[in-house]
Amino acid sequence: MDAKKFSLKKMIFSKINRKLSFLVIAALLAPALGIFLFYYILASSFPSGIFSEQAALLRTTAVFIIILICIVNAGVIGFFVTRSISKPINELYKATLELEKGNYDIRIDIKTDDEISELGNAFNLTSAALGKLEQERKEIDNAKTEFLSITSHELRSPMTPMKAQLQMLQEGYFGKLNKKTKDSLEIITRNADRLDNIIVDFLEISRIEAARLKFNFKETDISQIVDETTKFMEGFAKEKNIRLVVKTANIPKIEVDPDRLIQVLRNLINNAIKFSEENSKIEIDTKLKGNYILFSVKDYGCGLNSENQIRIFEPFYQVENSSHRKHGGTGLGLAICRGIVEAQKGKLWVESKEGRGSKFSFTVPLKPVKNIEPIKVLFSSKKLIENKICEEFKTVLGPLGNSEFDELKNKNSLGKDDLFEYIDSLTELHIIPEKKGENFKNNIGGIFGEEKTIINKENDTNYCIQEDEVVGRS
Amino acid sequence: MPKTILIVDDEEDVRESVKTILTANGYKVETAIDGDDCLKKIQEITPDLILLDIMMPGKPIGEVIKQIQNIKIAFMSVVRISDARKQGLCSQSNIVDFFQKPFNVSDLVDRLEFILNG
Secondary structure (H helix, E strand, O other): OOOOOOOHHHHHHOHHHHHHHHHHHHHHHHHHHHHHHHHHHHHHHOOHHHHHHHHHHHHHHHHHHHHHHHHHHHHHHHHHHHHHHHHHHHHHHHHHHHHHOOOOOOOOOOOOOOHHHHHHHHHHHHHHHHHHHHHHHHHHHHHHHHHHHHHHHHHHHHHHHHHHHHHHHHOOOOOOOOHHHHHHHHHHHHHHHHHHHHHHHHHHHHHHHOOOOOOOOEEEOHHHHHHHHHHHHHHHHHHOOOEEEEEEOOOOOEEEOHHHHHHHHHHHHHHHHHOOOOOOEEEEEEEEEOOEEEEEEEEOOOOOOHHHHHHOOOOOOOOOOHHHHOOOOOOOHHHHHHHHHHHOOOOEEEEEEOOOEEEEEEEEEOOOOOOOOOOOOOOOHHHHHHHHHHHHHHHHHOHHHHHHHHHHHHOOOOOHHHHHHHHHHHHHOOOOOHHHHHHHHHHHHHHHHHHHHHHOOHHHHHHHHHHHHHHHHO | OOOEEEEEOOOHHHHHHHHHHHHHOOOEEEEEOOHHHHHHHHHHOOOOEEEEOOOOOOOOHHHHHHOOOOOEEEEEEOOOHHHHHHOOOOOOOOEEEEEEOOOOHHHHHHHHHHHHHO
């Protein structure tokens, strides 16, 4: 059926039109005709003399009665007819809202036998089709997670004899080695270890995505954990003569999985060491913030530009700088950290100034979240943020927003600072009023630093001070 | 008198690798290819320790270890210890250690030395 093509036949035979015609005929024409006939018969049954005297009065009365009956009739019939149209439309509206919420099982039953019931049927079909798609999506998602998990296991099993044999060779089980062989074996071992680390990280990701991440909650002295982890990492920091400065302030004992906490902390400190200059320092802060404990690891290294700040949590994303590549991470560390932190309903975020250093912060709730939900760490947070920005553009600038957003995206200037500059230029050109511009800025800022406001408002002031400190020192 | 260790693993390369290591460190080594084979072998010989893989074809490992009560068992598996605990595999008192695959050769030797001769 071609919906766009106008067809007179279809319009005439449209069932809703039939209903409306019925309304006109039954409510207006029928009583009018009836009264007219009555009047006509009345007129013809009286002798013409009497009739002519009272004709004017009779005519007026008749017209008045016709109008009155028409109004009442139209009201009553109109009520039923319009209700038969509006009721199913209302039902459809409610069902559509349900569908939007993700209830794909919703079906509606409209028996009006007109275009609306056809629409209802089409809605049911759409809802069923969407349900099927959603089902398929879930299946694919599960298959992906399962595949990731199985592959990682399968990849890991050949590692066992391989690494065993390598170590045996190196430890002289099969005789002494010359230097060249030793060097060669060292390279093989190092890369086998690296491969193994990637596989382990893969397994970890598959666990996070399938909500199979395990937390062994224990009452833990947080300060002690931070101290121990820092001591452990000091060994690595010494190589670059980096000082690790720890600040902990009155942290209560809380129930956490100490191993997971150590895993995240080590990862962040390790990154900080990796991207720090020699002879610098790294500050590790722990404080109580509302219902959370806020951890932060701050370095004075090379920092991240706005693009990297968004993308750094993507799996396998490594900041492009060949000198850091040789440190050979798997590129999954931060994605895993994010998974671990978010599985506990905490947040992990970064603040950074290029060339001045970065500060990674994360929160751990005072009360552990025992019901672990799947977290999509394989999704790019860049896409997510970009979509949010685009939405904001569209609400402020209307349809123009989309093209403006695309243009900025093509220029690769979707960083926070770039966007603020853009908004300033809009207000200067009086394209949007100043107040709207302020709001726009606030919302964009919110998209970038959303986590901050969620945890605690106090944080904001705190960050400003810290930010200045960075500027001041450099 | 050298101590006897029974290696149970479905992968030949793992069996051979561990066998070479343990033999070189003065142990007498027997091998079995799965749980059923392991139960059959311990009818004939009484090892001082069984190095047991967890994921193998055939009889589930939970049932295999129930039938071994008086021989020390050390797991050696790619499964993580937390998962093994969750499956209730670590509750028996004759389970003495857990080696995570891929294992470290000198760590394996040291820990076995401690268990059997320490």
